[in-house]
Amino acid sequence: MPAAQHTMAGDTGHVEHPSPNFDDDYFARVLPTFDSLGATPPENPDAQAIARNWVASLATHSARQDAPGLVAALLHPAGWWRDLFALTWDLRSFAGAAAVAAFLADCLPARGLGDVALQSAEHQAPFPGLAWVLVRFAFGTRVAAGRGTARLVYGPDGAWRAFAVSTQLDELKSRSERLGDRRDFRTEQGDWEARRAAEREFADKDPEVLVVGAGHGGLGTAAHLKHLDVSCLVVERNERVGDNWRNRYDSLTLHDPIWTNHMPYLPFPPSWPVFSPARKIANWFESYVDALDLNVWTSAEALSAARDEHTKKWDVRVRRADGSERVLHVDNVVLAQGYTFKNVVFPGQEEFQGRLMHSTQYRSAKGLDAKKVVIMGACTSAHDIASDCVNHGIGDVTMIQRSSTYIISSQAAVRALVPASTWEHRPCHEIELDNFSMSFKLQSPLHTRVAAVMREMDRELLDDLARTGYRVKNGAAGDRGLFHLLFGRGGGYYLDTGACAKIIDGKIRVKSGSEVARITPTGVALADGTELPADVIVVATGVDCERKLARKLLGPTVGGRVPDIWGLNAEGELRGSWHELDGLDNMWFIHGNFATCRFYSKLIALQIKAKQEGIFGPRYAPPSSP
Structure with missing residues (x-):
């Protein structure tokens, strides 16, 4: 099932354009049905030819940095553009031609958009009276490679224009994940177990990233960071990886089918039950840590975190199983504890x-x-x-x-x-x-x-x-x-x-x-x-606000600056999720179901890697989070 903030410091000529008031009547008016478009497309359109023309025009206008021409030629007047960290270093959605044109006028010169190439196209008709040509394309910016989509609808003038466009960060140039022919080719691996034990301990140095919580979100983020050569430690307060599932009620199973729940790099075997028992998932998490050589401290709790304004690092105090404590000085903190459950107290x-x-x-x-x-x-x-x-x-x-x-x-x-x-x-x-x-x-x-x-x-x-x-x-x-x-x-x-x-x-x-x-x-x-x-x-009264865990870690003063988490902002994006928190540099939230975390864990890791390499940002973000 498919799923913003601070202005672009250092850029000039940027003007914020507020989003329109979105309500059910608005959606009824702008959903690109044949009636609202005033045109019925051909029954079997040539999706490949339509896509080639659209992508070629995108490449031309992008090369010229011609935002007004791009919008006029390629976007439906009520169209949307969602950017996932590729052009904005943020999670943004722009609605309507004026807002999209303003965003592109700012971001095309700042980021660059080139190497546009068609990957695939198909005609889709999800409901009666609603159809589009779905275009998938690749592109590049000055520092990254990306993937994009466009849903093209047919207008009364016979032109195909995009009702929805997306641009998504996919890879950092010259900083690819160590996979396939980029993996470790050393023939002499030495004492692997001793080396792994030393890597896990971080005795002589601190990790670049501390991930708090070894659930599916935390482990997926750690796996992506490892393959991007970013040193990472996961701390898990339970005795074993997977105990967050293992310690629930015995009959618990996943309610999503297994094929939506694959972890990054290591999919579940095709023989697994469609609705997997929680303890089976818990054991898989332990195997996942072992197979991918992730650094995890179990029975370890992050007690407090404070940012040193001189070193620009987060100083995180961690208590381990033997009662000893260590302060880790890390560049980034990823909060992946998931939800807490409401502890409702009833009278009497x-x-x-x-x-x-x-x-x-x-x-x-x-x-x-x-x-x-x-x-x-x-x-x-x-x-x-x-x-x-x-x-x-x-x-x-x-x-x-x-x-x-x-x-x-x-x-x-x-x-x-x-x-x-x-x-x-x-x-x-x-x-x-x-x-x-x-x-x-x-x-x-x-x-x-x-x-x-x-x-x-x-x-x-x-x-x-x-x-x-x-x-x-x-x-x-x-x-x-x-x-x-x-x-x-x-x-x-x-x-x-x-x-x-x-x-x-x-x-x-x-x-x-x-x-x-x-x-x-x-x-x-x-x-x-x-x-x-x-x-x-x-x-069994449900879950509580995720901010409580962050505020406990950060203390009342800094914790009070943690923004709302979850729920939609004015642009239709989740608040506080998957990007750097407003006012808390280099602190990130990862949460959601397996599919959501699998997708966004890569984007969090790419943002962190870009920060470590000095090529991140600045963010192109709304002035505030409603």
Whole structure:
């Protein structure tokens, strides 16, 4: 499923152009349907010829640094341009011809755009009344090589112009990753184990980069940095790599299909189950560290971080398993701890005579001495835990659903969002070039149509759930499916792997529409006056703001400058994600699901490498982050 800030110091003539006010009516007007374009394209257009002409014109106008001519000839008036660190050293989306022209007028002279070459083209018709020619092209700047896409739509004048263009940083010139014929060709490797032990310890020098957290985001970033010859250390507070998955409930599996979850450089074997057990993933992470020679300290916690304004380094205090502490002086810090879970405290919970636990403390219902279980929450963890309780014979299981939940069956998600027919037969980097080529806001109206298709696929399931009193969010006004919930708020959904059938069959009860008033000695009292008796209460109230972890590390003064993380800014880009944090030089956030982290971990590593080589920036960024 496809996914900004400080001005361009040192550049001259730069004028900021605010983005328009984006709302549902705006998208309805500008989505390039045949009706809105006022033209129906030929039924079988010659995609290759159309793409060759467009790319040739892009090359000509770019060479001349002719931003107005480029926009007039090649971009639809309501078109978008998303740049992923190639021309802006930032993550930016520009909407409308005027904004794109201003951006190109600033960035073409500053960065250069040349060596433009067509790679492939195809005609696509994702929905009735909507079609384009998807063009993939390569290009270069003064310091880097990039990949780009353009979606060309047909106008009433018979011309094909781009409704959406992307330019993406792909490689730094003369600083390529050590892969293939660039890898280590030494015939004498000496005592490899001793050398690796010394590399991990950093006894005689500090790493250039410290990554905090050895989950999929942290390990993927470390792998890219290693292959770019940037020294990197990952600190993980758990005893083993993978414990962030290994220590969750026993029944946990990934809810995304395995073919979307490959790690950089080392894809999962094709024999793996589509929905992999969490402990299998945990063990894979350990193997990944070993296979790629990543430097990881386990049972190590980053306690504090402060930037030395004289050395321009981050001084990070790390406590290790034996209790010893070391201050590492590093150029960059990558925060990859993931989400923390909300630790909600309910009135009266200290009086509860049964067992109360958070979802992070729940392991299994096996051996759980309970006849009645109440689960606070109705998203992924709550459904998984309720289903596990039923599987282990607990006869009275109730979820408290405080607000509606978005439901998608795993089969619908696999078939409609990430079909194996695509993912199993194309390299991930090719799919990602397409999927991440549009601003999240531009994708929004497209996902409204995807959500409608998926609702029909799941119609029977949704109707059956609604009949039980379960409140489904599907079909609400502006329904953009998982897309909107994932990138807008990071929750509120459940990708069904079996719990919904148990709800429909009455094996899991759902109490909807009422807040918890308090915990009583014998159960949960709700605001509507009802009380649910319980022997065990599990609190599964979702995740908390990522800023809390950063603020704990940085302290109250500097930590207070950490901007909002997640949620969309005015340009339709995620706030605080995948680029240097505003006001906190050389500090980065990596987060998201496996596919998102796989894609953006490379871009973070390339930015860091560019900084280490002195070829980064300056960033071309909005003046503030709304």
